[in-house]
Structures are given as structure tokens and as C-alpha cells.
Amino acid sequence: MADRSIIDNGGTRRSMNLPSELYEGREQTYIKHTFLRRYLEALAVKVLMGGFTTFNYVDGFAGPWNTIDNEGCSDSSFGLAVELLEQVRRYVEEQRPGRKLKVRFCLCEKEPGSVQRLREFAKRHPAIEIHVFDGEFENNLDEIAQRIPDGFTFTFIDPTNWVVRITEVGRFLNARTGEFLFNFMTEEVSRHSVNPKVAHQFGDFVGDSNWQETVKLLPEGMKGELRVLHLLKDAFRKCGSAKFLPDFSILKPLINREKMRLMLGTNNPKGVKLFRDIHEKVEKEEFEKRRQAKAADTSQDMLFSDADFAQYEQGERGIGCKRYREVTEEIIVDALSKRQEIDFDDLALEVMERMPMRETHVKDVCVSMRTRGLIRYSLPPKAKKPKPGTMISAGGSKTPP
Known part of the structure; x- marks a missing residue:
């Protein structure tokens, strides 16, 4: 199944694929980026066709990490966002003659080598407003806010672990008109949430220093990582960051174990509907990718096509099953x-x-x-x-x- 994009470099509708060859061995990242691209595209078109003339993209943990396209960064979250949102801007301006639009990018990273790559990327795109921030996301929130004083803001929060100070991030999100997409690293949370040495950091993560007692009030049958997710959603709601927080899981390619969950934060009911519509399409592609990974790992011929297998799997245990x-x-x-x-x-x-x-x-x-x-x-x-x-x-x- 191809990743569908409605806009090309000239502003014309067409189909487009994410470069699958750049994601070999990173199937979960491919699915994450496919969802990000599809949701961001649909959202940006609606926002810029509507009442907003400025769209801000904030990437709090930009990397880049383990990319193959080291110059273009097309297999990074910020790289695909820059390319896509510039296409959206041109498309909307073509559809709405005389409407002048602005897209801003704020990319934050604490790893020095990655920060340098972000700066080099920004230099290669002098016509695009790209701001690079060095250091922890939470420590740069005030400066980022100064760079995006108006417009609609989409914030992508994609940490490599669970070390995020949610209360500070939540206040930043609450002060913006917009939405956010949070990558909940299920595997990391499951592994470390039972470690007493990092209990205080989980308190920062869920915005509750007494979280170990609070979590005991949740249903006993709930998995540990889902309890943490429940507290995380409560923290975002208490901050006023979002009313609605739907999520869906992304599995590891070769085993039925959850790797991560993508969670949308929105105050708009239409955002929830769009989230689930795109979830269904991306989930089918995930089933196809997992089937392909298994076939490559076992060198076995498969009786059914990838598309038929994905349709069956979704009916058995996917969205709407x-x-x-x-x-x-x-x-x-x-x-x-x-x-x-x-x-x-x-x-x-x-x-x-x-x-x-x-x-x-x-x-x-x-x-x-x-x-x-x-x-x-x-x-x-x-x-x-x-x-x-x-x-x-x-x-x-x-x-x-």
C-alpha cells in the first residue's frame, strides 16, 4: 500500500510514497512517519484553507537519529515535515490566489552532533523559516514561544525514552492554539516503570510526584505501561493541553509486542475523527510491513498477498474488529x-x-x-x-x- 500524498512540488494533487528503502530495519519508524505525514498533511490543508495564515511546526526531540538520507534528512520527522508543509503552503496559495501564507519550523535537540546536522539542514534551506534550538526541549520552551507568537501550532513530541517534564510541556501546549502528537515509548516505559531508582523521573513524566500511590487506584488488571499512559493523559488534561487524547499502538515487526503508541492531543472533535480515519489506513500498511518483514526473516513463500493478509488481520484484531x-x-x-x-x-x-x-x-x-x-x-x-x-x-x- 502506498503512502498517499495529495500535493507535489508544483502544488498539484498526486500520489507519493515514503522512501521505503530508507527504512529497512526501522519498520516502526516507517509506520510512525507514515502516520505523521498523512495526519499533518490533512490537518495543515484544513487549517490553512480555513482561518489561519500561519502554521507552526515544533519538533521537541528532532534528532536526527539513524537516518540513511544524511543530507536531505527525508527519513527524519523534521525532514518530511519541512518538505510536506512547504508543499501544502504552495498548494493552498495556488487554490486561494492572493492568500499569503507562512510556515515556521522550530527544531529542538540536545545531542551536539545532531544539533550541528540540524543547523546544516537549515542552512541548505535559507528561504524557509527554520529555527534550531540546542538543549533539552523543556529548557527551550520560552524561546520557542517567542518565535511562534501567532498562528496554528502542531507540536511533535518524540522522545527516545520517557524522560520528559510533562507539566512544563503541558503549559507550553496550553498556551498555543493547535494540536500535538506524542510518541509514548511503551517498551521503555514498561521496562523502567518498575525501577525504584527512576521513580522521581516518572513523577515528572506523568506530572504527579505521588504517582506510585495514584496508580494503585487504577484497575488491577490494567498493564503497568497502560497505567502510566492513563496518568500521562490525565496530566495533559489537567494542564489544559487537550480535551481529547486518542491513541493507537505500533507493534514490533517480527513479534506481537507493542513498541510504541502514538497519541494525539486535540480540543477539536474533528481531530479525533481524522485520527481514527488515518489510523485505519496506516494500520493496514503496518500489517503489510510486518508480513514482509516476517517473509524476509523466514525466507518462506506466503500463500496470500500482503494486501489480502493485511485486510484479514485488520478484521481479526485491528481497528473496528x-x-x-x-x-x-x-x-x-x-x-x-x-x-x-x-x-x-x-x-x-x-x-x-x-x-x-x-x-x-x-x-x-x-x-x-x-x-x-x-x-x-x-x-x-x-x-x-x-x-x-x-x-x-x-x-x-x-x-x-
């Missing part, structure tokens, strides 16, 4: 036990934030529950699926399929 639909039913029943009726929009938003489900999946679940008499709602003749404004309530007689 049977297990997630069953949990969605539980969420709906619980929500209706607390309120007499709920607008479908609000219900779908609650589900999509918590579960790997698209809006269309939630509609299908509602149809099934209505048919079985578990919920009720009124629709025009011949219509079956709820829509925005449809009020959902509990109970009711069975509806013929």
Missing part, C-alpha cells in the same frame, strides 16, 4: 446508564477517543444494538444508521433487521 465492537457496546450501555439520552455525535466521540473505532464502526454497532432492543433512536423511513443529532436512549423493542 469484533473485540473492539464488543467493548464499544459496553461503553454505550455504561454511558446510557448515566444519562437518559445521548447525541450520537457525543457518543461516537467518546468511543473513538477510548477505542480503535471509526465513526462508521460506531454507527454499525448502534444498528446492531437497536436491532436487538438494547438501544433506541428514531430515524426517517428506510434509514437505519444514526447521524449527527440522532438522540440515542436505552432499551426499546427489537427492530427488525
Whole structure:
């Protein structure tokens, strides 16, 4: 499956691939960058077509790390962001004659060698506003804020571990109009969260110095790293950084073990819907990449095509699968036990934030529950699926399929 890009260097719509050959042995990074590219593109087009004339991209842990394209940095997060957002700017200006747009880039890194590479990259693009910051992200927040006094800001937070001072970062995000994408390093968190020697650093990470006691209040069956993720989301909400924080996991290529989770922070319900729509597309590509990695590792011929395998895997355990639909039913029943009726929009938003489900999946679940008499709602003749404004309530007689 190709990574789809709507914009080329001249501002014309076309298809485009991320350079797969630059990601050999880095399949998780390929999936992460594919999601970043697709979401950032869709977001930037909507933002710049709308009321904003300035788009800021902030990369708090820019690297570059383990890149193959050492000069162009096309396989780094900031490299693909610079190329993409400049394409978006030209495209929107072409579509909106007379509209003058600005894109700014703030790239932060603490490793001296990588900082030097960032500065060299900026020098190679003198026509683009690129600011490089040397040192820890948290120590540069005030200076970064001075460089982006207005506009819409997208912040990418992609640490190589879990050493992030969330309260400081949260205040920075709260002061901006925008969204953020956070890479939660599941494997690192799982390994170190039980280490008493770094307990104080995890307190900084979840914004709670008493986190070891707080975490005991969460359900016993919840995995340790998911408990930390729960506290992290609470910290962002308390800072006012985001109302909605959906996430999805990225697995290691050869084993069914979670490597990382990408978490969106947004105050816009449309951001949650877009997140899940792109999640579905990227997840299929992840299944394909994992299939290819396994085939290369075992040298075995595979009976089905990568695309067929990905479609099957997604149906079995991916977004919108049977297990997630069953949990969605539980969420709906619980929500209706607390309120007499709920607008479908609000219900779908609650589900999509918590579960790997698209809006269309939630509609299908509602149809099934209505048919079985578990919920009720009124629709025009011949219509079956709820829509925005449809009020959902509990109970009711069975509806013929």
C-alpha cells in the first residue's frame, strides 16, 4: 500500500510514497512517519484553507537519529515535515490566489552532533523559516514561544525514552492554539516503570510526584505501561493541553509486542475523527510491513498477498474488529446508564477517543444494538444508521433487521 500524498512540488494533487528503502530495519519508524505525514498533511490543508495564515511546526526531540538520507534528512520527522508543509503552503496559495501564507519550523535537540546536522539542514534551506534550538526541549520552551507568537501550532513530541517534564510541556501546549502528537515509548516505559531508582523521573513524566500511590487506584488488571499512559493523559488534561487524547499502538515487526503508541492531543472533535480515519489506513500498511518483514526473516513463500493478509488481520484484531465492537457496546450501555439520552455525535466521540473505532464502526454497532432492543433512536423511513443529532436512549423493542 502506498503512502498517499495529495500535493507535489508544483502544488498539484498526486500520489507519493515514503522512501521505503530508507527504512529497512526501522519498520516502526516507517509506520510512525507514515502516520505523521498523512495526519499533518490533512490537518495543515484544513487549517490553512480555513482561518489561519500561519502554521507552526515544533519538533521537541528532532534528532536526527539513524537516518540513511544524511543530507536531505527525508527519513527524519523534521525532514518530511519541512518538505510536506512547504508543499501544502504552495498548494493552498495556488487554490486561494492572493492568500499569503507562512510556515515556521522550530527544531529542538540536545545531542551536539545532531544539533550541528540540524543547523546544516537549515542552512541548505535559507528561504524557509527554520529555527534550531540546542538543549533539552523543556529548557527551550520560552524561546520557542517567542518565535511562534501567532498562528496554528502542531507540536511533535518524540522522545527516545520517557524522560520528559510533562507539566512544563503541558503549559507550553496550553498556551498555543493547535494540536500535538506524542510518541509514548511503551517498551521503555514498561521496562523502567518498575525501577525504584527512576521513580522521581516518572513523577515528572506523568506530572504527579505521588504517582506510585495514584496508580494503585487504577484497575488491577490494567498493564503497568497502560497505567502510566492513563496518568500521562490525565496530566495533559489537567494542564489544559487537550480535551481529547486518542491513541493507537505500533507493534514490533517480527513479534506481537507493542513498541510504541502514538497519541494525539486535540480540543477539536474533528481531530479525533481524522485520527481514527488515518489510523485505519496506516494500520493496514503496518500489517503489510510486518508480513514482509516476517517473509524476509523466514525466507518462506506466503500463500496470500500482503494486501489480502493485511485486510484479514485488520478484521481479526485491528481497528473496528469484533473485540473492539464488543467493548464499544459496553461503553454505550455504561454511558446510557448515566444519562437518559445521548447525541450520537457525543457518543461516537467518546468511543473513538477510548477505542480503535471509526465513526462508521460506531454507527454499525448502534444498528446492531437497536436491532436487538438494547438501544433506541428514531430515524426517517428506510434509514437505519444514526447521524449527527440522532438522540440515542436505552432499551426499546427489537427492530427488525
